[in-house]
Amino acid sequence: MSCDGDIAKEEIALLEKYAKENHLFDGLDIKTLVNGYVDSIHSEGRMFLDSYLQELADSTLTDDEQLEIVKLAIETIEADNKIEYSEVSFFKEIRSRLSISDDAILKEMPGREDYLLPDIKTNNILDGLNVSFDSIVFDTNILKLDTTKQAN
Numbered sequence: 001m002s003c004d005g006d007i008a009k010e011e012i013a014l015l016e017k018y019a020k021e022n023h024l025f026d027g028l029d030i031k032t033l034v035n036g037y038v039d040s041i042h043s044e045g046r047m048f049l050d051s052y053l054q055e056l057a058d059s060t061l062t063d064d065e066q067l068e069i070v071k072l073a074i075e076t077i078e079a080d081n082k083i084e085y086s087e088v089s090f091f092k093e094i095r096s097r098l099s100i101s102d103d104a105i106l107k108e109m110p111g112r113e114d115y116l117l118p119d120i121k122t123n124n125i126l127d128g129l130n131v132s133f134d135s136i137v138f139d140t141n142i143l144k145l146d147t148t149k150q151a152n
Helices: 009-021 030-044 046-058 063-079 085-095 102-108
Strands: none
Touching: 009 030, 009 063, 030 046, 046 085, 063 085, 063 102
């Protein structure tokens, strides 16, 4: 997912395949849409992601539409066989704005319980990011480790 600073070719291929197979995307030019999102992420960073999450929260979606969002997000995370914490955390931000039940998700996507567990975060995942979508850089002021102690 783009929230990890990289959109893998496997993720793009999945989106293109999904667009061809799913009627929710009929009439949309997925390549243009994805490129527009990527451009917005690069130019607006966190503002774009906040806007996307707010738009999602304000939308009136059916359970089937919500399930499609969840399926696409999870499958995109898994597409490159590299699951990043930032991707899962962003998924949980998406998930928190949907009303579909965990049971409905697990019925459609068994074995994905870890995606539905509470996150270890104490604040919004986006608050801890210095958003640079060439690479994600975490604010090092969030957690300071004492590196002066040596193990005996």
